[in-house]
Amino acid sequence: MSETYLKPLTGKVKQRNFAVFDIETTISLERAFLLGFYDGKSYKVFEDKRKTISQPHLPEDSRGCVSQFLTWLFSSKQHTKHWIYAHNGGNFDFLYLVRWLLQHPEEYSFDAIPLQSSILRLEVRRKSDKKGTWKWTFLDSYRLMNAPLEKLGKGLVGEGKVKDINYKTLHRDPRRYEYLEQDCKLLYRCLSEFYIRVLNAGGEIGMTAPSSAMKSFRRMHLQKWIPINRCLPECGCEK
Numbered sequence: 001m002s003e004t005y006l007k008p009l010t011g012k013v014k015q016r017n018f019a020v021f022d023i024e025t026t027i028s029l030e031r032a033f034l035l036g037f038y039d040g041k042s043y044k045v046f047e048d049k050r051k052t053i054s055q056p057h058l059p060e061d062s063r064g065c066v067s068q069f070l071t072w073l074f075s076s077k078q079h080t081k082h083w084i085y086a087h088n089g090g091n092f093d094f095l096y097l098v099r100w101l102l103q104h105p106e107e108y109s110f111d112a113i114p115l116q117s118s119i120l121r122l123e124v125r126r127k128s129d130k131k132g133t134w135k136w137t138f139l140d141s142y143r144l145m146n147a148p149l150e151k152l153g154k155g156l157v158g159e160g161k162v163k164d165i166n167y168k169t170l171h172r173d174p175r176r177y178e179y180l181e182q183d184c185k186l187l188y189r190c191l192s193e194f195y196i197r198v199l200n201a202g203g204e205i206g207m208t209a210p211s212s213a214m215k216s217f218r219r220m221h222l223q224k225w226i227p228i229n230r231c232l233p234e235c236g237c238e239k
Contacts, residue, residue: 019084020037033047035068067100085191091119108124123136153186153190159186201216
C-alpha cells in the first residue's frame, strides 16, 4: 500500500474575492420575482418583467430575474475568480440556476458537488472557452456559517434583517427592494467578518466550516507530516 500523509500548509494564504446573491420568490415558490447581487463595491437588482404567468411551473424566459442575472454575470470575466455565495443556496437558490442552465446546454456546462440532498458547490463553464478561464463558482454560505442570516448578522456585525415583513405579500410590498438589498449586504458583511477573524487568527477559509477548520489546523498547528492509513482492518495489507 502506498502511504499518504496529512501535511502542514506552509504556502501563502490565497486572498480570495467573493460576492453574494439572493433570490426572492412568491410564497408558493412558483415565481422568482427579484434577485440581488453584491460584490462589496456595487449592488445590482434584477426584477421579473412579466406581468402574468399562465404556467409558472415552466422555466422562465429572458424576462425573468434569474435569466437576466445569469446573462449579465456570464457576459464578462469580472467575477470568474470570485466565490459567489447564497445563504442556503444549495437547498434553494442554486436550483433556479440549474433550471436555467439546463435550458442552455449548447452554451454552458456545469458540475455540482452534492452534499446529502443539497448542492455544496456549483461550477459553471462556458463551452466555447478552450482555455478554461470562463468559469464561475457558486457556494452555499450556510455550510460555512451554519446559522440563519438574522442570527449571524446580530452576532458578527450587530445588524439584522429588515423588520416587519409579510412574506406572503412581499412581491407587492414597496419595501421589497430595501429588504433584498439589506439581505445581500448583510450576508456580505457577515462573510467579510468571518473571513477576517479566521485569517487574523492564522487560519484559512475552505468551502465549509469543517474544511476551514482542517485547513486552519494544518496551517496553524500541524508541524510535521502524519501518515494516513486508509485501509480497513480486514484489508490484510501491510501497515
